[in-house]
Amino acid sequence: MVTRMDPELSSLETEMNRGFLQVLVLAVLERRMYGYAMIRHLEESGYAVEENTLYPLLRRLEKNGWITSEWDVGEDRPKKYYVITDKGRSIRGQALAIWAGQSEILTKMEEANRDV
Amino acid sequence: MYENLEKYLREISHYLAVKHGASEILAEIRSHIIEKAERESSPVTEKSLQNVIEAYGRPRDVAAKYMEGQEIISPTFKKHLFRYTTMLFAVHFILTMVAVYFRASIVAIPFFFIPKMGPFWAIPYLLMALAYDFGVVAFVLYFVTQRKKDARLPWPAISLGRRGESGLKRPKPAVLIMLAAFFGILLYALLRYHTIFFYSVDFHNPRSILNPAASVFFSILFLAALACDIIGYSIRFLFNSAWVPLVQHAIVLLILWVVWNSPIRPQYASAPGIDLRIVGGGFVLFFIVLTVFRFLRSLLRVTREMSLP
Numbered sequence: 001m002v003t004r005m006d007p008e009l010s011s012l013e014t015e016m017n018r019g020f021l022q023v024l025v026l027a028v029l030e031r032r033m034y035g036y037a038m039i040r041h042l043e044e045s046g047y048a049v050e051e052n053t054l055y056p057l058l059r060r061l062e063k064n065g066w067i068t069s070e071w072d073v074g075e076d077r078p079k080k081y082y083v084i085t086d087k088g089r090s091i092r093g094q095a096l097a098i099w100a101g102q103s104e105i106l107t108k109m110e111e112a113n114r115d116v
Numbered sequence: 117m118y119e120n121l122e123k124y125l126r127e128i129s130h131y132l133a134v135k136h137g138a139s140e141i142l143a144e145i146r147s148h149i150i151e152k153a154e155r156e157s158s159p160v161t162e163k164s165l166q167n168v169i170e171a172y173g174r175p176r177d178v179a180a181k182y183m184e185g186q187e188i189i190s191p192t193f194k195k196h197l198f199r200y201t202t203m204l205f206a207v208h209f210i211l212t213m214v215a216v217y218f219r220a221s222i223v224a225i226p227f228f229f230i231p232k233m234g235p236f237w238a239i240p241y242l243l244m245a246l247a248y249d250f251g252v253v254a255f256v257l258y259f260v261t262q263r264k265k266d267a268r269l270p271w272p273a274i275s276l277g278r279r280g281e282s283g284l285k286r287p288k289p290a291v292l293i294m295l296a297a298f299f300g301i302l303l304y305a306l307l308r309y310h311t312i313f314f315y316s317v318d319f320h321n322p323r324s325i326l327n328p329a330a331s332v333f334f335s336i337l338f339l340a341a342l343a344c345d346i347i348g349y350s351i352r353f354l355f356n357s358a359w360v361p362l363v364q365h366a367i368v369l370l371i372l373w374v375v376w377n378s379p380i381r382p383q384y385a386s387a388p389g390i391d392l393r394i395v396g397g398g399f400v401l402f403f404i405v406l407t408v409f410r411f412l413r414s415l416l417r418v419t420r421e422m423s424l425p
């Protein structure tokens with residue numbers, strides 16, 4: 001039986017994914033990779049990302065200087081490869097620290113709620 | 117070369133408004149779609165390509181995702197857009213009235229070009245001027261957004277009520293009584309002295325500003341305008357909508373148009389120390405300015421009443 005996600009929960013998930021996907025891409029791009037390969041890699045890891053979401057995100061991250069890109073025209077068709085920059089690594093580290101802090105707060109709240 | 121893919125990319129390109137790298141974006145999408153189609157069915161057919169294209173999304177949506185955060189005008193300037201337009205139009209309106217009164221052109225390029233015209237043509241001209249003023253303000257806000265979208269712009273306070281409300285106050289019986297009493301006095305004066313435009317308040321020997329024919333004609337029109345106000349105000353006790361004053365002021369504007377274009381040319385009396393032509397012309401001009409201002413305010417209230425809360 002297929003269970004359909006609540007539309008409100010789906011909207012919340014989209015909001016949560018917005019930041020998560022940025023950090024995830026910064027983590028994936030420790031290895032030089034092009035867009036379609038990245039989508040497949042993420043899918044194999046259990047995370048489905050829409051292609052028309054990923055490419056604009058890559059462009060924004062590149063504009064911020066967090067990743068860099070270059071075209072490889074040596075293969076059968078040109079592909080744009082991306083890789084993280086030092087600035088991107090620094091941002092990723094800080095983002096993960098924020099995330100850990102948020103997670104810790106949520107854990108504390110959960111524990112406090114057990115007595116309610 | 118796949119015709120359906122190229123057509124799809126042309127569609128995206130049509131909506132894609134980025135400063136740099138549009139061709140790179142399209143090349144990347146092309147490469148992605150072909151590779152995905154190859155993985156799903158080899159050799160690639162138009163049909164398999166079409167399936168991948170459809171999964172990629174509508175061209176408009178795809179382009180929009182590249183432009184997130186690149187507003188034409190920042191949403192925080194929405195209220196400024198309307199308020200600044202109102203202020204600019206107020207200046208435009210006053211200058212138009214001056215141009216009509218003096219039958220002259222007013223040129224202040226690139227801000228204004230008000231041609232010589234009569235009051236009738238001033239109405240369509242003002243509607244055009246409103247669209248122009250809106251465009252000018254939008255143009256300025258566009259540049260502010262592109263340069264510094266978090267700029268803090270001056271904010272003059274004008275109370276017009278909340279969205280979804282016209283901001284129209286409830287009518288008061290005392291005001292209606294005063295208006296009706298005023299109308300009664302003027303009607304009495306007209307019936308007794310055949311005029312309501314006096315320059316002498318001597319009840320035994322009142323003198324009209326105008327010659328007798330013009331006195332009666334213009335007095336009747338003025339009373340008709342006042343009656344229109346009273347009827348409109350009375351209707352608001354039952355139906356307090358911004359549409360009522362809008363229609364009311366439109367009718368008064370029509371009466372003023374008749375006054376301005378009337379075949380009866382007023383002849384002014386002569387009074388020592390006063391130029392009655394200036395007094396009469398000034399009165400009509402003031403009345404026109406006041407009525408158009410009230411008409412435009414009603415128009416704004418109607419748009420606010422019609423907008424969603």
